[in-house]
Amino acid sequence: MQNSILDKFTKEALDAARASNTYRTMRLLESPEAAHIELHTAIEGAPRHQILLASNSYLDLANIGELKQAMAEAVLEWGTGSGGARLTTGNKIPHEALEAEIAKFKGEEAAITFNTGYMANVGTISALCGKNDFIFSDELNHASIIDGIRLSRAKCFVYKHNDMADLERAIADAKKAFLETAREQSAENFRGLIVTDAVFSMDGDLANLPELLQITKKHEVLLMIDEAHATGVLGRTGRGLAEHYGCAHADITLGTLSKAVAAEGGFVAGKQQLIDFLRNKARSFIFTTAMAPAVAASAHNNLKFIEAHPERVQQLQDNVKFFCERLRSEGLNVPTSPSAIIPIVIGDEAKAMHISEALQKEGLLIPAIRYPTVAKGAARLRASLMATHTRKDLEFAAKKIISAINNPVSSLRGT
CATH class of the missing domain: 3.40.640.10 (Type I PLP-dependent aspartate aminotransferase-like (Major domain))
Known part of the structure; x- marks a missing residue:
């Protein structure tokens, strides 16, 4: 009896999360936290090697x-x-x-x-x-x-x-x-x-x-x-x-x-x-x-x-400036802030998830953040930069993000 009550309670909550595109799963990284990682992925066609644009390890100290x-x-x-x-x-x-x-x-x-x-x-x-x-x-x-x-x-x-x-x-x-x-x-x-x-x-x-x-x-x-x-x-x-x-x-x-x-x-x-x-x-x-x-x-x-090593802090700040300028130059409305967090607001939860998955197929790990972490209808890609991202990394990331957002149909199809 008690198990059936628990099963009903948890199933209703999980079904509701799936229906609203707010159900969460965990990714499995097979390498240390760094600007480039190896990801155990269940997304068909996605490479294991990914540029990580989702870490809070902003100065990339964990692997020194x-x-x-x-x-x-x-x-x-x-x-x-x-x-x-x-x-x-x-x-x-x-x-x-x-x-x-x-x-x-x-x-x-x-x-x-x-x-x-x-x-x-x-x-x-x-x-x-x-x-x-x-x-x-x-x-x-x-x-x-x-x-x-x-x-x-x-x-x-x-x-x-x-x-x-x-x-x-x-x-x-x-x-x-x-x-x-x-x-x-x-x-x-x-x-x-x-x-x-x-x-x-x-x-x-x-x-x-x-x-x-x-x-x-x-x-x-x-x-x-x-x-x-x-x-x-x-x-x-x-x-x-x-x-x-x-x-x-x-x-x-x-x-x-x-x-x-x-x-x-x-x-x-x-x-x-x-x-x-x-x-x-x-x-x-x-x-x-x-x-x-x-x-x-x-x-x-x-x-x-x-x-x-204050120069490492400066390198992070330089990366943020470069990346934001690159996104803005293509018409993306990203905020001006010296922090390492750059929100790219998509709006719809399902669309944000599909774009994130499409980017992962291109070798770029940047998660979709959805309700309840942010308000409903304010889903976004949350890019967070590291001091050790190269200009080549950031140029690649900006190009792929801009393409995915400007061509949502092809992004949803993963092409």
């Missing part, structure tokens, strides 16, 4: 010999796992060395690491805010931010994407609601947090950090920035959004070590007191086994490599 060797040596020294939570027996020298390096890289007093960027967002937001607080969230924020807000039980006001006027309206509405429901309170007791992605993962555009800083000062609220797709990508040396704009930092800077840094984990950087607070209050830090020491050592080494 010296960095792989350093991680291998860390495994031999520290073993394969940590054996405990950081507050019991899991805290090892590589963890603390990594946190010191993150703080240095980000120009902050201190840092704390989490096992994933998702855990960093969930743990930080739910530790900082409670049911009597107010959070102001950009409508295109990542799911981990949304889930952190839900766990906090704070009152959430969602503002229009990158719309500073709407953000100020939301803060004004929240302050009014606070005073109306807590008449014994004064405006001084209002606690608010603005939280936003630094680089929005599906559109590739940037949060307006200078204006956000002005708003936080004006309204006496806190600002948290998630630099998952900004660290190692933005700024002259890859330090992120503040370096890009040449402005002050947010109160709380969060990020990941799994994208441009090419390791695993998440982090928060900021004042020492903030880090001490999270170490004592963030449940996703307290109640989990620490990341493997070798992983922490790998992230540490990779961050130091980025520090020593």
Whole structure:
């Protein structure tokens, strides 16, 4: 009886996903993450060798010999796992060395690491805010931010994407609601947090950090920035959004070590007191086994490599500029942004899937992103570039993408 209920429930959900062209499957890569990969493919006629235009490993560090060797040596020294939570027996020298390096890289007093960027967002937001607080969230924020807000039980006001006027309206509405429901309170007791992605993962555009800083000062609220797709990508040396704009930092800077840094984990950087607070209050830090020491050592080494090789950051930024200019020259409406994410909006989910499959047959892996990751009818190809893509790679990719979009009938047929 119970199995039949479960089968019915799951089948209905899966059938609905297939009918709406939102059913998901996984690809299997048979080689390390790099600009060129070998793909185990079930698409008839598609070559195994593909140019990868879908990776978050923006600086292509995962396959550098010296960095792989350093991680291998860390495994031999520290073993394969940590054996405990950081507050019991899991805290090892590589963890603390990594946190010191993150703080240095980000120009902050201190840092704390989490096992994933998702855990960093969930743990930080739910530790900082409670049911009597107010959070102001950009409508295109990542799911981990949304889930952190839900766990906090704070009152959430969602503002229009990158719309500073709407953000100020939301803060004004929240302050009014606070005073109306807590008449014994004064405006001084209002606690608010603005939280936003630094680089929005599906559109590739940037949060307006200078204006956000002005708003936080004006309204006496806190600002948290998630630099998952900004660290190692933005700024002259890859330090992120503040370096890009040449402005002050947010109160709380969060990020990941799994994208441009090419390791695993998440982090928060900021004042020492903030880090001490999270170490004592963030449940996703307290109640989990620490990341493997070798992983922490790998992230540490990779961050130091980025520090020593700012030219790799510049090469990524040059690739983005070249690729976007090439697409625009053929009439494609792609946004102007220094991030490594270039959305090519198709609209229809089925059409986006067919174009992606047609491109894979040409040796170009660029996935179709569909609902619920983006809004219905806003399906797109999400190109993400790496520092090691050559001009030849990017010229080939641009040519194939333009051809597939301008000739949708032949693309759908795979010809």
